[in-house]
Amino acid sequence: MDLVKDAETATSALTTMWTIRRFEEAVDDLFARGLMHGTMHLSIGQEAVPTGACLALREGDYITSTHRGHGHCIAKGAQLDRMMAELLAKETGYCRGRGGSMHIADVATGNLGANGIVAGGVPIAAGAGLAVKMRGQSHAVLSFFGDGAVNEGAWHEGVNLAAIWDLPVVFVCENNKYGMSMSVNRASKVDNLADRAAAYGIPGVTVDGNDPQEVHDAVDEAVERARAGNGPSLIEAVTYRWKGHSKSDKNLYRSREEIDSWREQDPITRFETAVLHQQTLTESELAACRDAARDAVRAAIRTANAAPDASADELLSAVYSGGKQ
Amino acid sequence: MREQPLVMPKMSMTMEEGTLVVWHKSPGDEIRSGDVVCEVTTDKVDMEVESPLAGTLARIVAQPEDVVPVGEPIAFIASDADDLLDGLLDGPSGNGSAGSGSSGDGSAGDDPAKSEPATASPTPVSANDSAASAQGSVAAVPYARTRAAELGVELATVQPTGPHGTIRVADVEGQAGQPAPAVQPAPAPAPAVPAPAAPARGKRGPRALIADRMSASAQIPQFTVYRELNLDTARRAGASWTAVLTHAFAHALRAFPALNAVWTGDDVQRLDVVGVALAVDTPKGLIAPVLRDPDLVTLPVLDRQLRELVGRARDGKLGLADLDGASTTVSNLGSWQVESFNALLTPPQATALSLGAVGPQVVPVEDGIGVRTRCRVGLTLDHRVGDGADGARLLATMQQLLEHG
Ligand SMILES: Cc1ncc(C[n+]2csc(CCOP(=O)(O)OP(=O)(O)O)c2C)c(N)n1
Ligand SMILES: [Mg+2]
Numbered sequence: 001m002d003l004v005k006d007a008e009t010a011t012s013a014l015t016t017m018w019t020i021r022r023f024e025e026a027v028d029d030l031f032a033r034g035l036m037h038g039t040m041h042l043s044i045g046q047e048a049v050p051t052g053a054c055l056a057l058r059e060g061d062y063i064t065s066t067h068r069g070h071g072h073c074i075a076k077g078a079q080l081d082r083m084m085a086e087l088l089a090k091e092t093g094y095c096r097g098r099g100g101s102m103h104i105a106d107v108a109t110g111n112l113g114a115n116g117i118v119a120g121g122v123p124i125a126a127g128a129g130l131a132v133k134m135r136g137q138s139h140a141v142l143s144f145f146g147d148g149a150v151n152e153g154a155w156h157e158g159v160n161l162a163a164i165w166d167l168p169v170v171f172v173c174e175n176n177k178y179g180m181s182m183s184v185n186r187a188s189k190v191d192n193l194a195d196r197a198a199a200y201g202i203p204g205v206t207v208d209g210n211d212p213q214e215v216h217d218a219v220d221e222a223v224e225r226a227r228a229g230n231g232p233s234l235i236e237a238v239t240y241r242w243k244g245h246s247k248s249d250k251n252l253y254r255s256r257e258e259i260d261s262w263r264e265q266d267p268i269t270r271f272e273t274a275v276l277h278q279q280t281l282t283e284s285e286l287a288a289c290r291d292a293a294r295d296a297v298r299a300a301i302r303t304a305n306a307a308p309d310a311s312a313d314e315l316l317s318a319v320y321s322g323g324k325q
Numbered sequence: 326m327r328e329q330p331l332v333m334p335k336m337s338m339t340m341e342e343g344t345l346v347v348w349h350k351s352p353g354d355e356i357r358s359g360d361v362v363c364e365v366t367t368d369k370v371d372m373e374v375e376s377p378l379a380g381t382l383a384r385i386v387a388q389p390e391d392v393v394p395v396g397e398p399i400a401f402i403a404s405d406a407d408d409l410l411d412g413l414l415d416g417p418s419g420n421g422s423a424g425s426g427s428s429g430d431g432s433a434g435d436d437p438a439k440s441e442p443a444t445a446s447p448t449p450v451s452a453n454d455s456a457a458s459a460q461g462s463v464a465a466v467p468y469a470r471t472r473a474a475e476l477g478v479e480l481a482t483v484q485p486t487g488p489h490g491t492i493r494v495a496d497v498e499g500q501a502g503q504p505a506p507a508v509q510p511a512p513a514p515a516p517a518v519p520a521p522a523a524p525a526r527g528k529r530g531p532r533a534l535i536a537d538r539m540s541a542s543a544q545i546p547q548f549t550v551y552r553e554l555n556l557d558t559a560r561r562a563g564a565s566w567t568a569v570l571t572h573a574f575a576h577a578l579r580a581f582p583a584l585n586a587v588w589t590g591d592d593v594q595r596l597d598v599v600g601v602a603l604a605v606d607t608p609k610g611l612i613a614p615v616l617r618d619p620d621l622v623t624l625p626v627l628d629r630q631l632r633e634l635v636g637r638a639r640d641g642k643l644g645l646a647d648l649d650g651a652s653t654t655v656s657n658l659g660s661w662q663v664e665s666f667n668a669l670l671t672p673p674q675a676t677a678l679s680l681g682a683v684g685p686q687v688v689p690v691e692d693g694i695g696v697r698t699r700c701r702v703g704l705t706l707d708h709r710v711g712d713g714a715d716g717a718r719l720l721a722t723m724q725q726l727l728e729h730g
């Protein structure tokens with residue numbers, strides 16, 4: 001699939017990236033104004049990874065996500081108003097407003113859920129892959145996680161199980177250079193996190209995570225491998241988060257210059273430039289993608305804001321089964 | 326080009342207002358999205374404010390030392406960028422909580438009451454809540470509660486037949502047929518700590534935060550127990566006395582989990598982590614960064630951590646996370662040759678420890694008079710959390726730890 005030369009795909013990729021960006025900007029603004037509950041983690045700057053990766057998936061495929069998961073949800077086709085409602089603690093949210101940013105799951109689109117536990121999605125992805133295999137299906141499971149996850153025990157266990165049982169899982173590491181304030185260079189001895197794949201006897205590649213085409217190509221190959229029954233792969237997509245780790249991050253562990261240099265490699269600007277250069281889309285078509293994203297996000301906020309607030313009165317119905325017969 | 330508000334951003338889950346520290350841009354300056362435009366302080370930690378938009382700084386409306394509630398404008402930026410939220414938050418919403426924010430047309434005449442975020446006002450305890458918690462204190466299986474609510478049955482009036490006096494579904498349904506006895510829910514108790522008045526907008530100097538905390542502390546029933554600790558045989562391993570005493574104190578707190586706690590307004594909440602805040606005197610005033618589980622590291626490591634933390638506090642390099650989760654605060658005025666003092670509690674912490682000067686003292690010993698290295702410490706306790714004997718036992722344990730390592 002050529003994201004840059006095919007007009008329809010380019011439009012879709014660009015609109016997805018803008019939607020993620022706009023959604024998170026809106027969320028950032030809502031939090032700044034004191035209108036959002038809980039904390040959240042923004043993936044602004046990393047939009048090319050979920051966008052490129054999910055374009056290699058089709059209906060019936062699964063993903064597992066992370067604490068920084070808005071982009072994964074959107075790229076996998078979640079409804080923006082239900083996401084926004086979840087973040088605004090509304091009854092119409094994906095988890096009826098009870099989970100917030102870090103607990104959005106959407107089984108309808110195969111999104112097995114964001115996860116507040118670093119590497120928490122990795123064993124879940126292995127489990128989903130096992131289910132697919134036992135049922136004799138041809139779906140793929142894509143597991144997103146950060147660079148911090150690769151040093152968790154759960155990550156090792158999940159990847160190893162997927163490897164020894166040839167499960168149809170694609171492990172996508174969003175290496176944004178830091179786990180909270182811990183630089184990836186201080187946390188791992190290997191040069192590329194993809195080198196870890198060797199330990200599990202599976203293929204591993206490192207790609208430019210700010211280029212949706214590169215991400216897509218690597219994921220596409222891995223998905224085909226998975227569907228063919230040849231087992232999992234590890235893809236490391238190198239990218240950068242522009243915003244703090246979460247709220248109340250003073251950026252004491254990195255310099256303004258470093259942040260600025262990555263802002264200059266904005267994946268969206270780069271993609272727009274490439275698409276214009278190839279004359280796939282015109283300036284006004286680019287603007288139309290931007291407007292579509294903005295309008296979709298605004299409509300989501302409007303719908304979500306008008307919905308009833310989640311109520312604490314019957315929280316237990318989400319804990320015990322059989323409450324209402 | 327339109328003027329769009331730059332609001333006092335909420336930068337932590339608990340922040341409700343911020344104080345402007347310094348502007349890095351002036352009216353007329355070009356701003357890129359993501360540029361640092363000013364710094365604000367919350368809970369004494371300075372945070373950089375990034376511009377969410379590209380444009381030109383048009384007007385500044387908050388000056389250094391101004392206290393501004395979260396969500397209110399501190400400046401306006403003239404920008405061509407979309408205001409994503411423009412006009413969205415003025416309409417009706419579920420509870421009106423999102424019905425704030427500036428309307429985006431840049432009019433300075435916005436009614437401040439209108440843009441007061443709902444989260445900024447403490448939620449009063451309502452009679453409903455307390456009735457619910459009265460129901461909550463009766464043991465019942467969850468579905469029995471649901472049925473009780475549906476059938477309008479007062480749980481307290483139901484005869485339990487389950488194990489340990491737990492009300493079962495059948496108990497509720499059996500009761501439902503009978504007329505309910507006239508039991509009135511207890512009136513809502515007054516909140517234990519009066520809710521602080523909504524913060525007034527205005528200038529607040531550096532003493533204001535300490536004034537708030539210590540005025541709240543003065544409402545707490547607290548007392549201090551003093552003891553001379555003998556340090557002759559204490560292992561020092563080159564560490565400072567503050568580190569030695571903090572190490573022993575943290576060990577003692579772990580041994581008395583009932584005191585490693587905070588008072589939540591109506592009950593004691595024990596903490597899993599031993600969080601010891603350290604009162605540090607800095608050029609910008611008193612600040613108390615927190616050491617987490619200092620007893621779980623060796624003394625030399627703690628000594629290093631402590632120096633590093635104090636260094637960061639003095640350099641203004643603390644993050645909000647550095648100030649979270651303490652059950653106690655240690656203050657040391659020993660280096661000023663103060664013999665002893667009474668440290669006030671920092672709410673909601675259950676204890677505070679004051680350290681006086683460490684030095685040789687002439688004391689009676691078995692065969693006459695001797696010279697011993699000693700330090701007089703004062704342990705302040707929230708009397709709602711513990712009693713005098715609890716404090717005395719904790720200090721005795723500290724002394725034992727210092728003698729035997
Ligand atoms: C098991 C576990 N350990 C620690 C944490 C606290 N924590 C939350 S996010 C995070 C950093 C994760 O870094 P990374 O995986 O690189 O993801 P990023 O935040 O960079 O997207 C940590 C340590 C957690 N949530 N779960
Ligand atoms: Mg990371």
